[in-house]
Amino acid sequence: MLLLKDIVPAAQNNIDTKFILLEKGRVTTEGQNKTCLALVADETAAVHFQLWGDECDAFETGDIINLTSGIFSYQRNSLVLRAGKRGKVEKVGEFTMAYVETPNMSEIRWIPDPNNSKKYIQDSVISLHSRIFPPMP
Amino acid sequence: MASRLIQVGPNEAENEIELSLRQTFEFLGPNLRPPFSLAIPKPDEYLQLNRAILYGVLCEPHFAKTHIKHLHAIVTDGYAFFVTLLVKIIHELYPKLVHSAKIQLIWVTKQMTDVLAIGFDALLVSLLRQIVGGDFSDANLWLCFELAGLFLDKWNCILEGEPLVLSSALYAYLRLLADHCRLSSNVMLEELKRSEIDLCVKIMKEEFHLCLKIGRDLIRLLQDLVHIPEFRAIWKDLVINPSQFNYPGFSDISQLYCLRTSSKYILLRITPEMESQLRFLLTHVKLGHQKRHQMWFSRKFLCGPDRETLIVDIVRFICCAHHPPNEIIQSDVLPRWAVIGWLLKSCRINYIEANVKLSLFYDWLFFDERVDSVMNIEPAMLLMVHSIHRYTDMTHTLLEFLLLLLDHYDMNRKDIILKGVSSSFRVLVEKGVIHSLDVLTSCTVLAPVLKEGLRKLLLSVK
Numbered sequence: 369m370l371l372l373k374d375i376v377p378a379a380q381n382n383i384d385t386k387f388i389l390l391e392k393g394r395v396t397t398e399g400q401n402k403t404c405l406a407l408v409a410d411e412t413a414a415v416h417f418q419l420w421g422d423e424c425d426a427f428e429t430g431d432i433i434n435l436t437s438g439i440f441s442y443q444r445n446s447l448v449l450r451a452g453k454r455g456k457v458e459k460v461g462e463f464t465m466a467y468v469e470t471p472n473m474s475e476i477r478w479i480p481d482p483n484n485s486k487k488y489i490q491d492s493v494i495s496l497h498s499r500i501f502p503p504m505p
Numbered sequence: 506m507a508s509r510l511i512q513v514g515p516n517e518a519e520n521e522i523e524l525s526l527r528q529t530f531e532f533l534g535p536n537l538r539p540p541f542s543l544a545i546p547k548p549d550e551y552l553q554l555n556r557a558i559l560y561g562v563l564c565e566p567h568f569a570k571t572h573i574k575h576l577h578a579i580v581t582d583g584y585a586f587f588v589t590l591l592v593k594i595i596h597e598l599y600p601k602l603v604h605s606a607k608i609q610l611i612w613v614t615k616q617m618t619d620v621l622a623i624g625f626d627a628l629l630v631s632l633l634r635q636i637v638g639g640d641f642s643d644a645n646l647w648l649c650f651e652l653a654g655l656f657l658d659k660w661n662c663i664l665e666g667e668p669l670v671l672s673s674a675l676y677a678y679l680r681l682l683a684d685h686c687r688l689s690s691n692v693m694l695e696e697l698k699r700s701e702i703d704l705c706v707k708i709m710k711e712e713f714h715l716c717l718k719i720g721r722d723l724i725r726l727l728q729d730l731v732h733i734p735e736f737r738a739i740w741k742d743l744v745i746n747p748s749q750f751n752y753p754g755f756s757d758i759s760q761l762y763c764l765r766t767s768s769k770y771i772l773l774r775i776t777p778e779m780e781s782q783l784r785f786l787l788t789h790v791k792l793g794h795q796k797r798h799q800m801w802f803s804r805k806f807l808c809g810p811d812r813e814t815l816i817v818d819i820v821r822f823i824c825c826a827h828h829p830p831n832e833i834i835q836s837d838v839l840p841r842w843a844v845i846g847w848l849l850k851s852c853r854i855n856y857i858e859a860n861v862k863l864s865l866f867y868d869w870l871f872f873d874e875r876v877d878s879v880m881n882i883e884p885a886m887l888l889m890v891h892s893i894h895r896y897t898d899m900t901h902t903l904l905e906f907l908l909l910l911l912d913h914y915d916m917n918r919k920d921i922i923l924k925g926v927s928s929s930f931r932v933l934v935e936k937g938v939i940h941s942l943d944v945l946t947s948c949t950v951l952a953p954v955l956k957e958g959l960r961k962l963l964l965s966v967k
Contacts, residue, residue: 426516430801458518464785
């Protein structure tokens with residue numbers, strides 16, 4: 369199981385991880401499907417997570433969620449983690465997980481690895497915290 | 506076909522305890538119907554049979570009697586393993602159990618009480634802990650009602666096997682009655698109150714020696730019930746006529762004051778789920794980063810018109826039952842006083858706020874360093890000290906309340922309270938919780954009248 373600080377954007381469903389749901393944005397409809405952007409985190413990092421379809425209503429903040437075969441990739445220029453068609457999200461608990469809000473893996477600029485053009489490496493930090501879900505005062 | 510044991514949401518992971526029980530049940534399938542094998546099961550087979558029978562009892566109500574007969578036939582350990590499993594299920598799964606399984610759980614608990622199964626007292630305690638304070642939902646009142654009935658119906662068995670569990674029942678029901686009597690009633694609640702009162706009065710009148718085991722918190726709970734005629738009579742006897750209880754050696758209510766209440770009683774009014782969240786908050790969440798966890802906690806446990814009363818029990822839990830080790834105290838983890846400050850500020854109803862403050866200071870009133878722990882009184886002190894500059898009102902209201910208790914809590918035993926409170930201050934300084942009381946007595950923002958009260962109090966014992 370990966371820690372969120374170690375996830376790297378890629379065009380494949382290769383991420384197994386566990387996190388706690390911190391915030392949910394507004395549910396929007398894309399074509400036939402509902403989506404909802406959320407802030408999730410573990411003890412090492414935070415990231416934007418996209419809930420899709422029934423997932424939007426199935427989870428609430430404070431839920432601890434297991435993601436299997438998730439994908440971390442660009443969607444309309446923003447970097448989000450999601451289950452995708454081949455991945456799965458499941459509630460495994462609630463409340464009892466510590467988290468940090470920085471770094472946020474979606475707020476990092478990634479560039480292709482000069483040694484391996486198929487891989488991404490971190491270039492620079494765009495923002496320490498989520499610009500969509502600012503930290504609570 | 507057996508029904509499910511628990512409700513699982515569409516995106517919820519399978520529960521491992523349920524899964525393993527169900528698989529065992531399905532695996533042993535035919536062996537769970539008569540005619541039963543006469544062979545003596547090997548030790549591991551015995552445990553598997555216990556698991557399968559338990560699942561059968563809870564999920565196949567129409568075969569429950571058959572399953573329990575089977576259990577009676579094979580049992581070799583005084584039902585210890587079976588009861589341990591039941592306790593584990595209650596502890597981890599009770600809120601998720603389907604209603605039919607809850608009904609079966611009460612039924613099988615009665616069976617275990619009848620046979621005086623090893624550990625049936627722990628089983629009763631684990632069910633008492635599932636009654637949620639301030640929750641007037643049908644399901645919760647049903648559990649109150651069933652358990653009160655069980656304690657009355659099985660009185661003789663319990664008295665013979667594990668009489669001490671009656672003191673736990675008394676603690677739980679005295680506390681619940683305070684909530685149940687405050688609400689405008691309906692028929693169901695009336696009937697419930699009747700049975701809760703009958704149970705408490707029976708324990709207090711017939712088994713007073715067990716009540717003494719509770720210690721000082723018994724008084725705190727009884728005070729909230731003096732408006733009920735039955736308890737007013739008991740209260741009068743306690744204060745004026747202690748010999749009424751026919752218990753040699755009990756001659757004054759102050760004997761109860763001196764007995765520190767064990768945390769096992771305090772835990773009776775905190776569900777295991779609440780306990781694990783509170784302990785997590787006080788062990789893993791850092792000061793300054795607690796807002797979301799606090800919000801989630803209130804959303805789950807404190808939202809709803811009558812839930813606020815739970816704060817009294819939570820504060821008592823934090824003071825008496827959660828004593829963090831030094832590594833935590835010296836770290837940046839959210840301290841107990843900060844959680845209590847937050848809880849106090851979430852009180853909207855005056856009498857609840859007063860009760861919360863009483864539960865915060867309760868051990869101060871009778872503090873005796875030979876029996877009491879400084880950890881019980883530490884949160885109130887630190888909350889007063891840390892609030893001085895940013896939340897002066899908090900320090901004011903707490904100190905004012907403490908001085909008020911000194912004069913009015915028990916007018917006939919002022920000397921005891923004075924001794925308790927002054928010992929508290931002295932021990933808090935001696936043990937280094939605060940360096941000196943100057944932080945209060947010389948504080949410029951504190952109201953002169955409170956400083957004067959405090960100075961008088963400290964002088965009066967020197």
